[in-house]
Amino acid sequence: MTIEFRGVTKRYEGGAVAVDDMSLTVPDGSMTVFVGPSGCGKTTSLRMVNRMVEPTDGEVLLDGRNVRDIDPAELRRGIGYVIQHAGLFPHRTVLGNIATVPLLSGWSRRAARRRAGELLDTVGLPAELGSRYPAQLSGGQQQRVGVARALAADPPVLLMDEPFSAVDPVVREGLQDELIDLQRRLGKTIVFVTHDIDEAVRLGDRVAVMRVGGRLAQYGTPSEVLRHPVDDFVAGFVGKDRGYRGLSFLSADGLEPEETATVAIGSSPGTSDRWRLAVDDDHRPRGWLEPGSTVDGALTEADLVAGGSLYRRGTSLRGALDAALSSPASLGVVVDDAGAVVGVVTSRHVLDVIERHPESVGAT
Numbered sequence: 001m002t003i004e005f006r007g008v009t010k011r012y013e014g015g016a017v018a019v020d021d022m023s024l025t026v027p028d029g030s031m032t033v034f035v036g037p038s039g040c041g042k043t044t045s046l047r048m049v050n051r052m053v054e055p056t057d058g059e060v061l062l063d064g065r066n067v068r069d070i071d072p073a074e075l076r077r078g079i080g081y082v083i084q085h086a087g088l089f090p091h092r093t094v095l096g097n098i099a100t101v102p103l104l105s106g107w108s109r110r111a112a113r114r115r116a117g118e119l120l121d122t123v124g125l126p127a128e129l130g131s132r133y134p135a136q137l138s139g140g141q142q143q144r145v146g147v148a149r150a151l152a153a154d155p156p157v158l159l160m161d162e163p164f165s166a167v168d169p170v171v172r173e174g175l176q177d178e179l180i181d182l183q184r185r186l187g188k189t190i191v192f193v194t195h196d197i198d199e200a201v202r203l204g205d206r207v208a209v210m211r212v213g214g215r216l217a218q219y220g221t222p223s224e225v226l227r228h229p230v231d232d233f234v235a236g237f238v239g240k241d242r243g244y245r246g247l248s249f250l251s252a253d254g255l256e257p258e259e260t261a262t263v264a265i266g267s268s269p270g271t272s273d274r275w276r277l278a279v280d281d282d283h284r285p286r287g288w289l290e291p292g293s294t295v296d297g298a299l300t301e302a303d304l305v306a307g308g309s310l311y312r313r314g315t316s317l318r319g320a321l322d323a324a325l326s327s328p329a330s331l332g333v334v335v336d337d338a339g340a341v342v343g344v345v346t347s348r349h350v351l352d353v354i355e356r357h358p359e360s361v362g363a364t
């Protein structure tokens, strides 16, 4: 479902302008992230989609239909809504929480519970959590339940207001990955609010950068916003590492891994004056054997120096550069989808590809 903001303004009673003449289109089946500093009108914009807030001027259209002409209860049944801290009902079990909207929509108890059980699986939670209460779950698990509840009636649109900001960074990354995966599988139209530019460029097909006063500063793909910020405000907001972050969007076409010396765990490696990569029976990397090291008998993991990050072939250049920089041998290990070693790349090698890239970071 396409969401269109047309000249939308919101002026609160006695307050300043929260959203000022905003126009943008969220294409069907895509994810748009509203990002900007505190108070710039992100939440207000989001809530005008499901009529929790009514615009003072302009209109919001869903597939061309003005939301003002849709009954609010009916509208909200077709729009999933996820908020920070998940907003679960504390006295209902996990399954009871997820089944809320299907029950309100007239489903039988049985069908609603079956659907709730399926959704637990969709969001990666084990079935036995279904009978617990929200307080008996971790923050990350509660957020997953919040997402499952929003998906329960299979709405075409999801609105997500800082859903992951209350969980620690590691859990947050996991939740972001799952949302990207879910979006690919389910093809919902999602509007996601965050104040975190890293989260925005990671998740969004498009990013809407807003400035205080409720004005849309820039609307574009993450790569456009990072590489070509329209003004100093956007450049400052996307931050000083934007060149490095922009590597995430450069494809690694042209980056050919080179061969490297390998030694098998369990073999007798002899000596060498070069770094050698230790591999297991499936040719997966286990660590590095230092130049000049001697091993008595068969090679074990205890003889190795831990490796750096691994670069999965075909993913972005950022991962390739990180693999090279984090490797004790200065050789980034490239693996295939099965995790087996394909070869290695040096940072020089990655930088050469970046410099040859037609859309190189910082180029105009």
Ligand SMILES: Nc1ncnc2c1ncn2[C@@H]1O[C@H](COP(=O)(O)OP(=O)(O)OP(=O)(O)O)[C@@H](O)[C@H]1O
Residues within 6 Å of the ligand: 012, 013, 015, 016, 017, 018, 036, 037, 038, 039, 040, 041, 042, 043, 044, 045, 195
């Ligand atoms: N109900 C309200 N009445 C009056 N003013 C409001 C109301 N809700 C929000 N505002 C004001 O509107 C502006 C935009 O608020 P909004 O919550 O949309 O911003 P935000 O970008 O989501 O902020 P944050 O990141 O801090 O949540 C702020 O100046 C806020 O104080």
